[in-house]
Amino acid sequence: MGIVERKMRHKEEIRTGILGAAWHMVVTDGWQSLSIRKIADAIEYSIPVIYNHFENKEAILLEFSKEGYQKLALALQESKDSVTLPADQLKVMAIAYWDFAFENKEYYQLMFGLGIPACEMVNQITEIKEMTSILVSTIREALIQAKNEEADYFLKYHGYWSILHGLVSIQMIENSGKTDAFKKMILKDAISGFCRSLAL
Amino acid sequence: MGIVERKMRHKEEIRTGILGAAWHMVVTDGWQSLSIRKIADAIEYSIPVIYNHFENKEAILLEFSKEGYQKLALALQESKDSVTLPADQLKVMAIAYWDFAFENKEYYQLMFGLGIPACEMVNQITEIKEMTSILVSTIREALIQAKNEEADYFLKYHGYWSILHGLVSIQMIENSGKTDAFKKMILKDAISGFCRSLAL
């Protein structure tokens, strides 16, 4: 009696088909060109079928946003685990954050693009907490290692993230002729400055 | 023979009418809801009239973006002029940058919102150079004051701007329950950390 299972599977197939088609369009032509109609065309179903799987277009974007936060959290965790000293962890995590952003520009723009619908409802995204907790815990460990526990870890966590995000997003909108090596120098300089501010 | 003058004046009136109506819509309902048709409706002219003054919708957004950069540059310059020591200038400019962003969220989102059309063509905006040169000159003066001229001023300028932008934009998407005082503490902490990295 695998009937309901087969139906479930089929439903899941359509869902992944929608996301796959949508993602393909996003990577090819950017967020602006994502359209329900074009998705329907790509998956060879009629338009309302999409609304059986997602409440609206924003829900699809939100799905990708969540995916992005998960991937970012994973990348940060992996890089963190590759070294032991908190001071080093902050450095490799910065590189990982940077690489994630530039290897997944579409994700990053969706996650942090001001004014984009999906970023406005960031409070509905629980996946963001995963990333936050990795950053916070590393900062706390770093402050303990530096014997600087009187510093406000929340303040420092926010500073760390802001530096990363600022560097990444300004480079992203500038797309100047700078080499990647130079860009990473800016990153390393800013992070080592931050580490000094932790008394590391 | 003030005929051409009168015509010019009339043309200018329509232009400012378009921008005024557009701005009103933006402030009231956000960028997403800006529409050529609604502008036409508001200024009580037909749709194609708008295309006599602006090539397309993006051109209108670009206009606001330029305005935003000018206002920001002005705010930075004024705050810079209010104190004499470069170290202090970096601090007051940070506050001014912050205040501009939160008192003009619409501008800031348009200027730096990743993925928004008007930000993609940031290279066509000459007004951005005004802001850049203020930041760069202050950083250079600060490095001279700190007798730290071997530091790469371009690197530091980028770091300074990135910290500001990162702090601002992350606070903007988070809109958490933090008080304004606490937010500014994060800002001051980050900037004083940055100043230390200049050897100030």
Add this chain to the structure above:
DNA sequence: CTACCTAAGTTAACACTGTTAGCAAATGTA
């Protein structure tokens, strides 16, 4: 095996969007 019912998927529409071709009228010039 037929009758029924539910769920899947369809068509067709509504209410919008940016943009432009073609036309009418108003205006200033010769």
Add this chain to the structure above:
DNA sequence: TACATTTGCTAACAGTGTTAACTTAGGTAG
């Protein structure tokens, strides 16, 4: 007064997200 130019209009094209109403196919119960 006749012409030319600017000015503005209507109406259309080609899209967009979204949904109401219908058809049809699949599985279930008598």
